[in-house]
Amino acid sequence: xxxxxxxxTAISVLTLFGIYALMSISLNLEYxxxxxxxxxxxxxxxxxxxxxxxxxxxLLPLLAGMESVHPCGPTMGQALQLRSEIMATQPVAxxxxxxxxxxxxxxxxxxxxxxxxxxxxRLKEEWFLALVLLxxxxxxxxxxxxxxxxxxxxxxxxxxAQPFYFLDDVQMSSILFMLLALALxxxxxxxSQRLTHSPYGRMLKGLRENEEVTRGLGKGISLAxxxxxxxxxxIAAIGGVLFAxxxxxxxxxxxxxxxxxxxxxxxxxxxxxxxxxxLLGAALIAIMDRVTQVAAIALNMxxxxxxxxxxxxxxxxxxxxxxxxxxxxxxxPESRLTTIAHETAKxxxxxxxx
Amino acid sequence: xxxxxxxxxxxDFGGLRAVDDVSLEVATGAIVGLIGPNGSGxxxxxxxxxxxxxxxxxxxIFDGDEISGLxxxxxxxxxxxxxxxxxxxxxxxxxxxNALLPVKSQRGEHPWYAPWRRFWQKQEAENARAAAGVLEQxxxxxxxxxxxxxxxxxxxxxxxxxRSLMGSPKLLLLDEPTAGVAPxxxxxxxxxxxxxxxxxxxxxxxxxxxxxxxxxxxxxVYVMHLGNLxxxxxxDDIASNETVREVYFGD
Ligand SMILES: Nc1ncnc2c1ncn2[C@@H]1O[C@H](COP(=O)(O)OP(=O)(O)OP(=O)(O)O)[C@@H](O)[C@H]1O
Ligand SMILES: [Mg+2]
Numbered sequence: 232x233x234x235x236x237x238x239x240t241a242i243s244v245l246t247l248f249g250i251y252a253l254m255s256i257s258l259n260l261e262y263x264x265x266x267x268x269x270x271x272x273x274x275x276x277x278x279x280x281x282x283x284x285x286x287x288x289x290l291l292p293l294l295a296g297m298e299s300v301h302p303c304g305p306t307m308g309q310a311l312q313l314r315s316e317i318m319a320t321q322p323v324a325x326x327x328x329x330x331x332x333x334x335x336x337x338x339x340x341x342x343x344x345x346x347x348x349x350x351x352x353r354l355k356e357e358w359f360l361a362l363v364l365l366x367x368x369x370x371x372x373x374x375x376x377x378x379x380x381x382x383x384x385x386x387x388x389x390x391x392a393q394p395f396y397f398l399d400d401v402q403m404s405s406i407l408f409m410l411l412a413l414a415l416x417x418x419x420x421x422x423s424q425r426l427t428h429s430p431y432g433r434m435l436k437g438l439r440e441n442e443e444v445t446r447g448l449g450k451g452i453s454l455a456x457x458x459x460x461x462x463x464x465x466i467a468a469i470g471g472v473l474f475a476x477x478x479x480x481x482x483x484x485x486x487x488x489x490x491x492x493x494x495x496x497x498x499x500x501x502x503x504x505x506x507x508x509x510l511l512g513a514a515l516i517a518i519m520d521r522v523t524q525v526a527a528i529a530l531n532m533x534x535x536x537x538x539x540x541x542x543x544x545x546x547x548x549x550x551x552x553x554x555x556x557x558x559x560x561x562x563x564p565e566s567r568l569t570t571i572a573h574e575t576a577k578x579x580x581x582x583x584x585x
Numbered sequence: 586x587x588x589x590x591x592x593x594x595x596x597d598f599g600g601l602r603a604v605d606d607v608s609l610e611v612a613t614g615a616i617v618g619l620i621g622p623n624g625s626g627x628x629x630x631x632x633x634x635x636x637x638x639x640x641x642x643x644x645x646i647f648d649g650d651e652i653s654g655l656x657x658x659x660x661x662x663x664x665x666x667x668x669x670x671x672x673x674x675x676x677x678x679x680x681x682x683n684a685l686l687p688v689k690s691q692r693g694e695h696p697w698y699a700p701w702r703r704f705w706q707k708q709e710a711e712n713a714r715a716a717a718g719v720l721e722q723x724x725x726x727x728x729x730x731x732x733x734x735x736x737x738x739x740x741x742x743x744x745x746x747x748r749s750l751m752g753s754p755k756l757l758l759l760d761e762p763t764a765g766v767a768p769x770x771x772x773x774x775x776x777x778x779x780x781x782x783x784x785x786x787x788x789x790x791x792x793x794x795x796x797x798x799x800x801x802x803x804x805x806v807y808v809m810h811l812g813n814l815x816x817x818x819x820x821d822d823i824a825s826n827e828t829v830r831e832v833y834f835g836d
Binding site for chain 1 (some may be wrong): 635657667668676677678692693694701706710732748
């Protein structure tokens with residue numbers, strides 16, 4: 232039988248939930264609210280991870296006042312050791328490095344999202360953007376993998392570390408990291424709730440429902456869309472930084488199209504256009520990740536040749552089909568906008584007619 | 586000076602000339618009808634004025650400024666709002682949100698301000714009061730909280746008109762405002778149009794197939810046929826014009 236450490240499982244599932252929530256909230260803003268079909272989610276997540284790979288190997292030693300070691304090739308072990316030493320003895324440098332990583336990742340990814348959508352959405356219809364991002368994401372991944380020096384091509388970088396690495400208590404360290412992931416997810420959630428339930432959210436939903444009419448009602452839609460792509464891409468990259476720190480390495484193989492599809496499953500499952508739905512979707516997928524993992528191990532031990540990934544893909548496929556068939560709006564369908572306007576109108580309405 | 590002037594406006598779709606050198610004027614405060622058989626280019630002409638289609642040639646002067654070449658959102662900002670021939674409401678939004686969306690210069694529409702309610706809350710409440718006023722005028726205030734998809738066909742047309750008004754336009758272009766509406770309600774819609782002109786000084790250019798109603802309300806009528814302007818005159822002139830009767834009524 233397999234022994235399951237419940238405490239550790241809970242921590243890892245909750246951490247994963249926080250990270251997934253950042254990604255699903257990002258896609259829900261872009262697609263659920265604004266109707267921009269971003270099929271490049273993996274690209275924006277990976278930008279965060281790559282930035283982490285670079286900052287933890289180049290910036291961190293600088294912040295700690297040490298000479299950096301090239302993280303690839305023969306000096307790889309040395310670089311890893313240097314990182315461990317700094318993270319264990321200079322937590323402040325670690326924190327500053329993390330803060331800078333998050334900021335740089337968000338800005339870089341946001342800029343890419345803004346630029347890509349501004350250029351493509353001005354020219355072609357929205358599905359063109361989906362295609363550009365799908366293909367572009369994969370292209371960037373292959374290019375990054377080919378660039379030997381950046382994150383050590385095929386080998387990836389394992390010199391990233393969680394910020395509470397300096398604690399002796401490993402479990403406490405992962406609990407604090409979990410809390411960090413949950414806190415960032417909570418901030419992203421509150422922020423996107425406020426965006427959604429505002430005149431800006433109203434305009435975005437208008438774009439989603441009818442682009443031509445919304446333009447005809449005076450809204451400059453290219454800019455509005457580019458702005459939501461900026462915001463969404465920045466949030467996705469923050470998720471990407473945490474994703475890399477959580478797995479403990481940066482490897483381009485983690486940012487393939489299946490990651491994009493995972494995020495889509497979260498949003499479709501939870502409820503398109505509903506931020507709470509995005510959270511629910513992220514939670515369910517985080518749990519399912521774990522369950523299928525355990526199930527796959529059990530399968531393996533019982534001598535079955537079926538692999539973990541297959542179990543997962545089959546389960547996801549079935550979920551998507553069932554959702555599309557029985558609950559196309561997701562588990563938590565979109566809720567109405569709530570701004571102060573409805574209270575105001577209510578006060579002015581004499582008696583509601585039926 | 587007229588509010589709207591078109592000079593030799595032309596629109597080609599490939600080899601098809603949908604609008605052929607049309608020149609016309611709409612006087613400030615007037616209700617002007619635009620009629621013609623199916624496919625004569627009426628909707629296309631409205632699209633050109635509203636900036637949602639690009640003209641092949643010609644000039645559009647609005648309120649003393651040339652607006653040819655502006656995009657649809659810019660044209661709206663200048664003071665031209667439009668209704669659509671096909672239903673165009675945001676069906677998943679409430680009546681109130683439909684009315685609020687077109688309001689110009691909303692601070693809360695800026696993504697950097699949107700999350701901080703105190704920047705826009707007050708303006709939103711003011712806009713909601715204005716919207717309530719407009720909804721009351723089109724008899725929809727009681728339905729402010731209903732989803733647009735739950736309104737009847739006539740109510741939808743009224744909401745579309747009310748929504749256009751929220752952008753405080755000087756000129757309202759309407760494309761068959763009574764399509765799919767019961768005859769008595771259709772008449773009410775035109776009475777509403779007439780009231781809006783009186784109370785707010787809004788100018789109207791209206792495409793309409795129900796001539797018996799349209800002719801009761803218009804100051805003048807333009808007739809289009811195969812992309813060309815065929816005639817212009819008062820409702821009575823047009824009703825008795827031989828050529829118009831030939832192409833339009835087929836007699
Ligand atoms: N986007 C387009 N592409 C190609 N042809 C078009 C396009 N829009 C309109 N047309 C053509 O232009 C001509 C004028 O169409 P338009 O819709 O302006 O007519 P209309 O007078 O509004 O007719 P109706 O009374 O039926 O609404 C028609 O022959 C139509 O097929
Ligand atoms: Mg038409």
